[in-house]
Amino acid sequence: MTSAIHGNAKMTATATTRVLGVLAIAATALMTVLGLLVSPADVIQGEAVRMLYIHVPSIWIAYGAFVLTSVSSVLFLRRRKRREDQGRHYDRLAGSAAEVGVVFTGITLVTGMLWGKVTWGTYWQWDARLTTTVLLFVTYLGYLALRRLPAEPIIRSRRAAVMALISFINVPIVHYSVDWWRTLHQKASLSVGRRPEITGEMYWTLLYSALTVTIVAAWLIIHRYRVIRLEELRDEEALAALISSRLKKDDGSN
Amino acid sequence: MLAEILLVARKDLRVEWRAKIALGQVAPLALLILVVLAFALDANSSLLELGAGGLYWVAVLYGGTLLIQRSFDVETDDGNMDAFRMSVIGAPSLFLGKSLALFVQIGLLELVLGSGVAVLYNVRVVDWGLLLVAAVAGTIAFSVCGVLWGVMSAGLRVRATLLPLLLVPVLVPILLAGSRAFETALGVRADAGWTWASLMLVIAAVHTAIGLGAFGFLLEEG
Amino acid sequence: MSEVATVVTGWGITFIVIATYSIWVVSRGKIIGQELGIGEMEQLDARKDAGATTDL
Amino acid sequence: MSAVVEFEKVVAVAGSFPVLTGLDLRVDQGEVVLLRGENGAGKTSFLRACAGLISVSSGDAHILGFDMRVDRRAPRRYIGLLGHENNLYQDLWVREHVEFRAAAVGAAESDTDAALIRVGVSKQLWTVPIGSLSAGQRRKVAIASLVVGRPRLWLLDEPHASLDSESRENLDVILAEAARLGATIIFASHESPLTKGIASRVVTLGGGRVLEDSGAS
Numbered sequence: 001m002t003s004a005i006h007g008n009a010k011m012t013a014t015a016t017t018r019v020l021g022v023l024a025i026a027a028t029a030l031m032t033v034l035g036l037l038v039s040p041a042d043v044i045q046g047e048a049v050r051m052l053y054i055h056v057p058s059i060w061i062a063y064g065a066f067v068l069t070s071v072s073s074v075l076f077l078r079r080r081k082r083r084e085d086q087g088r089h090y091d092r093l094a095g096s097a098a099e100v101g102v103v104f105t106g107i108t109l110v111t112g113m114l115w116g117k118v119t120w121g122t123y124w125q126w127d128a129r130l131t132t133t134v135l136l137f138v139t140y141l142g143y144l145a146l147r148r149l150p151a152e153p154i155i156r157s158r159r160a161a162v163m164a165l166i167s168f169i170n171v172p173i174v175h176y177s178v179d180w181w182r183t184l185h186q187k188a189s190l191s192v193g194r195r196p197e198i199t200g201e202m203y204w205t206l207l208y209s210a211l212t213v214t215i216v217a218a219w220l221i222i223h224r225y226r227v228i229r230l231e232e233l234r235d236e237e238a239l240a241a242l243i244s245s246r247l248k249k250d251d252g253s254n
Numbered sequence: 255m256l257a258e259i260l261l262v263a264r265k266d267l268r269v270e271w272r273a274k275i276a277l278g279q280v281a282p283l284a285l286l287i288l289v290v291l292a293f294a295l296d297a298n299s300s301l302l303e304l305g306a307g308g309l310y311w312v313a314v315l316y317g318g319t320l321l322i323q324r325s326f327d328v329e330t331d332d333g334n335m336d337a338f339r340m341s342v343i344g345a346p347s348l349f350l351g352k353s354l355a356l357f358v359q360i361g362l363l364e365l366v367l368g369s370g371v372a373v374l375y376n377v378r379v380v381d382w383g384l385l386l387v388a389a390v391a392g393t394i395a396f397s398v399c400g401v402l403w404g405v406m407s408a409g410l411r412v413r414a415t416l417l418p419l420l421l422v423p424v425l426v427p428i429l430l431a432g433s434r435a436f437e438t439a440l441g442v443r444a445d446a447g448w449t450w451a452s453l454m455l456v457i458a459a460v461h462t463a464i465g466l467g468a469f470g471f472l473l474e475e476g
Numbered sequence: 477m478s479e480v481a482t483v484v485t486g487w488g489i490t491f492i493v494i495a496t497y498s499i500w501v502v503s504r505g506k507i508i509g510q511e512l513g514i515g516e517m518e519q520l521d522a523r524k525d526a527g528a529t530t531d532l
Numbered sequence: 533m534s535a536v537v538e539f540e541k542v543v544a545v546a547g548s549f550p551v552l553t554g555l556d557l558r559v560d561q562g563e564v565v566l567l568r569g570e571n572g573a574g575k576t577s578f579l580r581a582c583a584g585l586i587s588v589s590s591g592d593a594h595i596l597g598f599d600m601r602v603d604r605r606a607p608r609r610y611i612g613l614l615g616h617e618n619n620l621y622q623d624l625w626v627r628e629h630v631e632f633r634a635a636a637v638g639a640a641e642s643d644t645d646a647a648l649i650r651v652g653v654s655k656q657l658w659t660v661p662i663g664s665l666s667a668g669q670r671r672k673v674a675i676a677s678l679v680v681g682r683p684r685l686w687l688l689d690e691p692h693a694s695l696d697s698e699s700r701e702n703l704d705v706i707l708a709e710a711a712r713l714g715a716t717i718i719f720a721s722h723e724s725p726l727t728k729g730i731a732s733r734v735v736t737l738g739g740g741r742v743l744e745d746s747g748a749s
């Protein structure tokens with residue numbers, strides 16, 4: 001994926017992403033057929049189980065995206081001095097992965113709440129996983145807010161990278177504290193609807209959905225990366241024009 | 255290094271002593287929050303007693319965030335950040351010095367709030383040791399996180415709104431652990447208060463380590 | 477809401493979100509690309525057939 | 533004479549605006565350089581680049597022998613910078629502030645009183661909050677905070693702003709003496725007729741470059 005991004009930073013479309021895009025649409029269509037029509041209803045959960053084909057892969061991919069953000073941020077901090085682009089490649093990767101991660105975390109929350117309404121009878125309960133996920137969502141929304149602020153590109157990238165690392169370190173702390181909180185107070189919570197045994201056709205459908213979501217996410221990250229790159233190119237071009245116009249003006253006045 | 259830390263902390267505390275923002279404005283406001291929270295719960299005394307630990311930390315979060323803002327408003331005012339960067343004080347000392355000053359200020363705020371909770375919510379302390387350890391650990395974590403995020407949002411136009419957004423998710427485990435530990439210390443819950451308190455110490459240590467490593471890096475411009 | 481309606485709502489929201497986000501990303505790329513004059517792929521890569529302008 | 537400032541084709545960018553566009557300048561020890569130029573000519577940016585507060589994106593920059601592209605923090609301890617803003621803690625008392633600045637740059641706190649007297653801050657103001665001072669008095673406190681650190685390189689941005697004529701002359705005396713003792717002084721000013729006197733060299737900036745240099749060899 002890195003090479004696909006790298007070699008074509010100057011284009012808005014390439015053969016690779018076009019193939020990936022077509023693949024994403026085809027895979028999604030098949031996923032819809034498999035998930036909504038072909039796969040059977042669950043014995044316990046009935047039709048609601050079909051929500052999990054979106055819900056579960058979404059959170060997997062969200063976590064994957066956040067890991068990518070963190071790894072890119074570490075690479076940014078470590079390599080920025082040695083690289084010609086001052087590590088901005090990693091910064092762009094971190095930013096685009098985080099945004100896609102936030103989108104999929106949002107999808108996880110919405111589908112999870114709908115699933116909960118059918119299965120538990122309530123949209124929300126203070127389940128450890130739900131609580132952690134919503135905190136994850138807010139944390140990375142903050143990260144994106146920090147990235148959006150006007151600042152010198154290098155300062156902004158630096159701040160963002162540090163924040164990405166702190167957030168990543170914080171995820172397990174949040175998770176374990178919330179998890180521990182809930183397990184200590186099981187009585188207080190509603191009886192948690194058991195997640196269904198996923199076997200046979202359901203298992204394969206879930207696995208296939210995960211593959212589909214991965215393709216979609218990869219395509220999104222690549223394109224988002226390019227948009228960031230294009231924005232930077234636009235700024236650089238404007239800057240170069242400014243420098244040359246300033247130089248010309250001074251030469252003229254001399 | 256210790257001398258540098260104390261120099262920075264002394265300066266911050268002296269600024270506070272002269273201006274009296276923490277004691278004169280933030281503490282009364284935080285007390286007011288305690289009153290408003292009682293309104294929200296319809297002054298139900300048994301609910302208030304049960305929730306005292308959590309409500310205390312909510313009020314600390316509110317007042318502490320204001321103190322963190324103030325701590326960095328002082329540095330960004332009149333271009334002070336430049337003088338900060340031009341000084342010979344090392345970044346780790348700056349970080350620890352500012353954290354120490356915030357620790358003292360938030361600690362004072364907590365003393366006021368603690369008395370407020372004791373009076374308004376009618377609580378009794380059954381384990382002073384736990385209460386103290388949890389309060390100290392929570393305050394350390396609060397201070398170091400505050401300085402870390404404070405410098406990150408310093409000089410930004412939108413820092414008044416951005417700082418809480420960045421700070422609160424990181425502080426969630428502290429608030430959670432603090433609330434539980436206080437509940438045990440106040441005798442409303444027999445749970446593992448000490449384990450929560452030690453979790454708070456671990457979190458405080460983690461963020462101190464991050465701050466020591468990242469502060470200098472975040473302080474520089476361009 | 478019935479189970480089926482809930483499932484359809486969940487999938488529907490997901491599709492709408494992903495589609496909206498994709499369109500936003502792609503169109504933003506196109507707009508800036510055009511500003512910079514490096515937009516379409518076939519301008520850079522002559523081997524591709526001219527019909528492949530739609531960016532996926 | 534050793535070079536204190538050596539800039540070759542320096543380009544610096546602030547935000548997305550080029551503030552220095554290939555600036556060449558060499559300043560030797562003991563020189564008193566007056567920077568002139570219109571608003572936006574790059575005077576402030578040049579001073580900040582000398583202090584290492586903005587980074588050099590291309591070109592070669594050395595301050596006091598330190599390569600600014602390697603570590604722009606290294607020379608800071610020898611530099612006194614006075615910007616447009618006074619860098620004062622409004623809530624502190626005058627003397628407390630100067631003491632803190634002295635300690636923060638590694639100078640002796642005991643020099644505070646001498647510095648305040650030198651700059652002409654009257655004694656009854658020493659225990660007054662800075663926020664309650666007039667603009668001119670604040671400027672003097674800022675200058676005292678610089679004097680106390682005995683910098684080897686003084687970077688002053690409109691140092692005479694809001695000072696009365698007596699204080700201006702006093703500041704010129706202080707600067708001239710510092711230069712005699714081996715310090716290098718670079719200051720920006722619009723009001724050249726008033727301040728040209730102490731300058732040994734006048735450099736005019738424009739568009740982020742040197743347009744005119746009275747001391748160019």
